[in-house]
Amino acid sequence: MAPTSDLKKQSQLKEVAGIPLQSTTVDNWSQIQNFEAKPDDLLICTYPKAGTTWIQEIVDMIEQDADVEKCQRAIIQHRHPFIEWARPPQPSDGIELANAMPAPRILRTHLPTQLLPPSFWENNCKFLYVARNAKDCMVSYYHFQRMNQVLPDPGTWEEYFETFIDGKVGWGSWFDHVKGWWQKKDRHQVLFLFYEDIKKDPKHEIQKVAQFMGKNLDETVLDKIVQETSFEKMKENPMTNRSTVPKSILDQSISPFMRKGTVGDWKNHFTLAQNEKFDEIYREKMKGVTINFCMEL
Ligand code: PPS
Numbered sequence: 001m002a003p004t005s006d007l008k009k010q011s012q013l014k015e016v017a018g019i020p021l022q023s024t025t026v027d028n029w030s031q032i033q034n035f036e037a038k039p040d041d042l043l044i045c046t047y048p049k050a051g052t053t054w055i056q057e058i059v060d061m062i063e064q065d066a067d068v069e070k071c072q073r074a075i076i077q078h079r080h081p082f083i084e085w086a087r088p089p090q091p092s093d094g095i096e097l098a099n100a101m102p103a104p105r106i107l108r109t110h111l112p113t114q115l116l117p118p119s120f121w122e123n124n125c126k127f128l129y130v131a132r133n134a135k136d137c138m139v140s141y142y143h144f145q146r147m148n149q150v151l152p153d154p155g156t157w158e159e160y161f162e163t164f165i166d167g168k169v170g171w172g173s174w175f176d177h178v179k180g181w182w183q184k185k186d187r188h189q190v191l192f193l194f195y196e197d198i199k200k201d202p203k204h205e206i207q208k209v210a211q212f213m214g215k216n217l218d219e220t221v222l223d224k225i226v227q228e229t230s231f232e233k234m235k236e237n238p239m240t241n242r243s244t245v246p247k248s249i250l251d252q253s254i255s256p257f258m259r260k261g262t263v264g265d266w267k268n269h270f271t272l273a274q275n276e277k278f279d280e281i282y283r284e285k286m287k288g289v290t291i292n293f294c295m296e297l
Contacts, residue, residue, distance in 0.1 A: 011153075014027075018172075021170060025084045032095060033117050039125065041106075042125070043106075043128070044056060047171065048110050049132065051132055052108060053076055057229050057234060059106060062206070063106065078097065083095060113180035133195070138161070141169060144257075175285040175286060191208065194293070196293070196294035235261070241258050
């Protein structure tokens with residue numbers, strides 16, 4: 001493994017078409033752009049911290065008919081290759097893992113629509129997008145950047161609040177990401193889900209995902225998936241809680257990867273002034289977008 005100073009160097013973001021991405025991703029950009037999707041690929045798409053790990057575990061449980069042992073076959077990061085993940089010399093390079101995977105493949109990305117390898121659109125693939133309200137995403141991302149040694153230091157909460165709004169974080173602006181995928185949903189095979197809906201009624205949302213994947217699950221299987229993908233279960237599960245990642249990369253003593261898993265934690269972080277400012281910016285940036293986020297349960 002790379003020594004800490006090398007990891008710190010990797011934490012610098014570079015840009016592709018104005019979108020900040022991890023430098024190792026940018027250094028491998030042509031390989032990522034030329035990735036060849038297949039028509040039966042299912043791509044899990046999210047903005048960072050929107051519930052990627054959660055939906056991945058749900059999708060895998062559906063795929064494995066709720067067979068818990070099968071879902072324990074590998075850590076979640078390796079079950080669904082992360083297509084833009086490039087961190088040589090680690091063997092978890094996303095493209096290599098994806099190319100080695102038998103079809104039908106389930107892959108994942110945080111890329112905004114304009115940076116997705118074009119072959120996904122050309123092959124009319126299925127996309128499963130999960131959106132989470134911006135304020136909770138911001139809070140979750142802040143704590144993640146505090147504990148993640150290969151992402152830039154977030155600075156103070158006040159500083160991070162501005163950085164996030166300006167889209168100067170990995171994978172760019174939350175606003176543009178969500179708008180981009182929302183606009184794609186009517187012209188492509190996109191199932192657009194909300195973190196807050198899964199929290200509110202997991203059984204209903206899991207049923208929708210199963211249908212989208214062409215799987216018909218009976219009640220007992222569905223109930224088992226709800227149970228096994230609860231925050232409490234996934235927090236204890238070494239295959240989902242990132243406990244296998246070395247402390248030099250993810251320092252969970254600073255903040256656990258499975259942190260709170262709630263809707264509305266933003267209220268414990270945003271000042272009144274920040275909230276007002278954010279709401280005003282939100283109205284401006286999301287003008288004309290017919291999307292409604294649940295901010296508390
Ligand atoms: S990453 O690093 O972008 O892949 O992170 P991601 O998995 O997208 O998001 C992590 C946040 O999702 C929460 N999480 C869950 N919430 C509810 N139920 C379940 N089962 C679950 N699994 C993960 C996780 O706790 C992070 O949110 P916060 O608010 O920080 O707790």
